[in-house]
Amino acid sequence: HIKERGRNDVMFFDKALNAQAEARIQLEENLRMAINTQSLFLVYQPRFDIAGQRVLSAEALIRWHHPIRGMIPPSEFIVLAEECGLIVELGRMVLRRACQAAKDWNQILERPVPVSVNLSARQLHSEELVSDIEAALKSADLAPELLELEITETMVIKDLNTVIKTLQSIRALGVKMSVDDFGTGYSSLIYLKRLPVSTVKIDRSFIDDVPGSEDGESLVKAIISMSHTLNLRVVAEGVEEQSQLAFLRQHQCDEIQGFLLAKPDHPSKIHALLSHELNGSHSATIP
Numbered sequence: 001h002i003k004e005r006g007r008n009d010v011m012f013f014d015k016a017l018n019a020q021a022e023a024r025i026q027l028e029e030n031l032r033m034a035i036n037t038q039s040l041f042l043v044y045q046p047r048f049d050i051a052g053q054r055v056l057s058a059e060a061l062i063r064w065h066h067p068i069r070g071m072i073p074p075s076e077f078i079v080l081a082e083e084c085g086l087i088v089e090l091g092r093m094v095l096r097r098a099c100q101a102a103k104d105w106n107q108i109l110e111r112p113v114p115v116s117v118n119l120s121a122r123q124l125h126s127e128e129l130v131s132d133i134e135a136a137l138k139s140a141d142l143a144p145e146l147l148e149l150e151i152t153e154t155m156v157i158k159d160l161n162t163v164i165k166t167l168q169s170i171r172a173l174g175v176k177m178s179v180d181d182f183g184t185g186y187s188s189l190i191y192l193k194r195l196p197v198s199t200v201k202i203d204r205s206f207i208d209d210v211p212g213s214e215d216g217e218s219l220v221k222a223i224i225s226m227s228h229t230l231n232l233r234v235v236a237e238g239v240e241e242q243s244q245l246a247f248l249r250q251h252q253c254d255e256i257q258g259f260l261l262a263k264p265d266h267p268s269k270i271h272a273l274l275s276h277e278l279n280g281s282h283s284a285t286i287p
C-alpha cells in the first residue's frame with residue numbers, strides 16, 4: 001500500500017512540477033512578446049522637497065498588464081526577466097521611455113526635473129549597460145543630469161571593483177546615481193563611501209517604524225546624519241502618514257516619496273502636475 005501511495009505521490013508531484021514549469025515558460029513567452037508593446041508601460045512617482053510642495057524628480061516604475069492575468073507586479077516579473085535573460089532588453093526599453101518622458105516634461109518646465117530609473121542586478125553586470133544609457137539619452141536628446149539611476153547594495157557586493165568601474169563610467173557621462181532600499185542590504189559604510197552615488201533612499205520598512213518605535217527612530221536619524229556626513233542627499237521612501245513626514249522634516253531628511261503626497265501615475269498626469277506648478281498654482285500641497 002505504502003509503496004503504491006509513494007508512487008502516486010511522485011506522479012502527482014511530477015505533474016504539478018510540470019504544470020508549474022509550463023506556466024512559467026508560458027509567462028516568459030508572454031513577457032518576451034510584451035517587450036516594446038503598450039502592455040508594458042511606465043508610471044511615475046514624484047519625489048518632493050521636505051515641505052511637500054515641490055516636485056524635485058520622478059521615478060519610473062514599470063507595470064505589466066497581462067492579457068489574461070491582469071496586472072502583474074514588478075516584484076514578480078522583474079525576477080522572471082532576470083532569470084530568463086530578458087532583463088537587459090526590458091531595461092533598455094525602460095531607459096528609452098523614461099528618458100523620452102523626461103524630455104517631454106522638461107520641455108515645458110522652467111526648472112529641471114530629472115527622472116530616475118531602477119536598474120536590476122543583471123543589467124548592472126551587463127556589458128551593454130553604459131552604451132544603452134548613452135543611446136537612450138541620445139535618442140531622447142536628454143541632458144545626462146536629468147537622468148538618475150537607482151541601484152541597491154545587494155547588487156554591488158558581487159564583484160565590487162567591476163561594478164565601481166561601471167558606475168564611474170556612468171558618472172562620467174554626467175548621469176547621477178542613488179542607492180535604493182537603503183538599510184535592507186549590507187548597509188556598509190564602505191559601499192556608501194566608495195560608490196559614486198549622490199543620494200540614499202531609505203527603505204520603506206524603516207519609515208514604517210517612525211515615529212513611535214525608539215529603535216526605529218534612532219535608525220532613521222542615524223541613516224540621515226551618516227548620509228549627510230558623506231555629503232549624500234537623503235530620500236525617505238514609502239511616506240504614508242503626516243506624522244512620518246513631520247518626523248522626517250524634524251530630522252532634516254531632504255526629500256520624500258510616498259502615497260501621502262503622490263502615488264505612481266501615468267505620464268500625462270505627471271505632465272499635468274508639473275505644468276500646473278509652472279502656472280503658479282500649487283498642485284502638490286499636503287491634503
Ligand code: C2E
Nearest residue numbers: 061062074075078094118119120238239240257258259260
Ligand atoms: P522601488 O524602486 O523601491 O520602488 C518603490 C516601490 O514602493 C514601488 O512599488 C512604489 O509603488 C511603492 N511605493 C511608493 N510609495 C509607497 C507608499 O507610500 N506605500 C507603499 N506601500 N508603497 C509605496 P512597485 O512599483 O510595485 O515596484 C516595486 C519594485 O520593483 C521597485 O522598488 C523596484 O525595485 C522594482 N521595479 C519597478 N520598476 C522597475 C524597472 O523599471 N526596472 C527594474 N529593474 N526594477 C523595477
Ligand code: MG
Nearest residue numbers: 059118150180
Ligand atoms: Mg527605486
Ligand code: MG
Nearest residue numbers: 180181203237
Ligand atoms: Mg526602494
Ligand code: MG
Nearest residue numbers: 180181203204
Ligand atoms: Mg524596493
